[in-house]
Amino acid sequence: MSAVISTRGLVKQYGRLRAVDGIDLDVQAGDVYGFLGANGSGKTTTVRMLLGLVLPTSGEIDLLGERMPRAGRRVLPRVGALIEGPAHYGHLSGRENLSLLDAAGRGGSWRTRRRRVDEALDQVGLGGVGRRPVKAYSLGMRQRLGLAGALLRRPELLVLDEPTNGLDPQGISEVRELLLELHRTGTTVFLSSHLLAEVEQLCSRVGVLDRGRLVLQDELATLTAPTGSTVVYTPTPDRVRGTLDGRVASIDGERVIVRGSDPAEVNALLVGAGIPVTGLALDRPTLEEVVLAAAGTSPDRVEARP
């Protein structure tokens, strides 16, 4: 496995404000990396630094094994990006937009351009959109077109900022399928989002950004690994405490956490004591719990200082 994105001590300072404060990202080839963070936590600035749009105050960025932004000319053609929503020339059709974007940079032969544009449009479900100008598109169609622009050059790495923004539930599901399909064919996906559910469904690795600092970065499976306890649902939680004295960690309504990583054993004990068990599961933390535990309050909140 090789590092696709790797930053060391990345800092971006705007005046006295440190928007990004020394983060060390590590995205491996084949990852679907979920980059989580509240609005204003520095996600977008980080994504822009990765793509060479914003120049870091200090720190290093390696993208696909090469130093950014110096090697941008070599690296960026291998990266597809959707940054802070799609943007197109409203008076041109979607096809022309893609064609212009492809022609703007090096590396896309004009011979294959037409075919590649058609393929990308098909991939995002805009194959039959025709010659309509983009300004007549719905928000969802624009989002799809933006995605098509990112896919145009069959990138090794996709950097996506809120890719499902503006899509209806069906569209979200389609995009998810598309990303998973791309991932299966070897594309690394870097997904920046504030939607926990989206990240939880798609990603294999997660990084959490809070006020410019990377507070958490690990495999999703590790973060949500069983805690060694068992969750028991019962209408009579007090009787559980009586039966399994000392092993009950907490009681929350009908939800009882019992220490012990074998639900079958817990179940046998409870059923043996005649306690009705309506539900039984291994205790795993949700991603939301993990994120909330790692990050503080939302940076949108501006509290009065004492």
Next chain:
Amino acid sequence: MRARGHGAARRWAAVGVLIAALLALPAVIGALPTSDAAVPATELRDRALASESLGFSGYAVSAGSLALPVTDQLSSVADLFSARTMMRVWWRGPADNRVDVVTPAGETGTHRGSGTTWTWEYETATATRTTANPLELPAPPDVLPNALGRRFLSEAADSELSRLGARRVAGRDTLGLRLTPAAAAASVSRVDVWIDTGTGLPLQVEVVQKGAARPALDTRYLDLDLAVPAREVTAFTPPPGASVREGREAEVVLEAGRRVRPVELPAELAGLPGRRLDGVPPGIGLYGSGVTLLAVAPVPPGLANGLRNALSQSPDAVVDEVGTRVSAGPVAVMIVEPPGRGPYVLTGTVTLDAIAAAAAQLPDLVGRP
């Protein structure tokens, strides 16, 4: 990655250096040393006078600050001395040259041939032919540094001349010659003429009034090309569609001079000796020499009235029993109307006191019933 910040500073520094270099360029060229030569003043004057028939072409600017109080008939003369005049010059000799006064969207060309002068005015599409006249109104060619400089120097006494240093004019080395008029009546304190070291062409003339620091008239070449221009360039044929007419402005003055009963003008006015010009009617008198000149001429009553109105509108006008007089820079103008006679105009590069004294000295005109 700190290097990025330095990169910005470096790039801006490069731009700053570029701008500084471009800004400094004119100053550097202007500061190029000029070579001075120990040429005596009189020899320099002789060189300037000898360069009259030298052919050249060039681009000259004359900047005057003389608000001459004149009537509409003479507004072109007034403009010549009060505004910035840009002139293109083709010089084959004193009797074969062309001077175009260039304005942003038009021009007035003066083509001098032997005996005939064509004036082309683009604004009115008019070609005017004037035949040689002993008395001519000042025209653009007269304020060219070479013409004006020579005119001043030709009548200067050796004692009035002194040397100045060197200066770069029109990209050429010039030597300075200062003319300080000796006559007490003179309103001009000095005239500085800058003469091309190589050819003797006067390339810049500055006329400074008594009591002033800045020149009242500064005329100089900006470009000079010493190749003799082709004959076709100085020649003129009225283009089709143009209206052609005969020039009569100077005639007006001459006619008035002929019509009045010749009076015996004194041999000297305000300390300036009289001088004779061929073809000038005896009614018109000319005094002085070089920079200090005084003219006395009868004018038709209509012109005199207009002129007097124009004069008295000037805040500096002096109106008394002698007449109405005013000075515009070094040029003084006075209107006198002796009873029983037509009005006279006195004008010249003399002080106001001198022109009043001259008016008082006129016999039969002033102070006698």
Next chain:
Amino acid sequence: MIVVELRKMFRRPRTWATIAVLNALPILVAVLLLLTDLAPRPGEGPPFLSAVLSNGALYPLAALAIVLPLFLPIAVAVVAGDSIAGEAQAGTLRYLLARPVGRTRLLVAKLVAVLAFVLVTVLIVALVGYVVGTTLFHAQPLGSTAVGGTSVSGTALTPQDIADRTMMAIGYVAVSMLGVAAFALFFSTLTDSPLGATMGALAVLVASSLLFTLDAASPIAPYLPTRYWLAFVDLFRDPIQWRDLTRGLALQGVYVGVLLAAAWANFTTKDVTS
């Protein structure tokens, strides 16, 4: 990249609307002139307008002179001011740079596109002027040996002369607009608002025109960007007065050089946050 920028520019309805508006004024003037027959005196009003009644082939020049002081610079400032700031405002700038397109390359391509716009605009104004002039007014055919017109200096010019000099004038007017374009392009890299960049460039022009009329500003007059704009009239003097023309070309060259360098220094080290 240049081809892409040209495609973008000329596929844009606004570009053609601007050119159409630019042509409306000379056409209106021509129609009014034909209906009233009241030509301004030569030297008054726009240069060459008076000569049009006798030779309609001069109308391209009159048309250029009509749009030169205000309309043309505004059009150029709008297009050039939009070049970077417009992409920034639309959000397409980040996609272009992430594509990636080198920032210097983008800047040069934008300048070339603006240059093409200036050339096309000036040519169309001249062409429409020629068509309008020859249909509405009496005109001498090109190539005839007859006198085509009178130069400013009062010499007769053949139609061929006039055609040649008109071409040179078109070229000169186009170059004169480069300074405006460079200012607008530079401001366009400073701000994300195309309107701001356009206004900045126009403010420079207004200031320059104002200073030009002020005697106290005469020491800096030779360096004002609008100083030599009217010098295309010098092409119709006989002989042609090259002095101001060459200075005008050099001055525009200096402005383009300096402002492009400044735009480059700014744009290549700038954070793109739009």
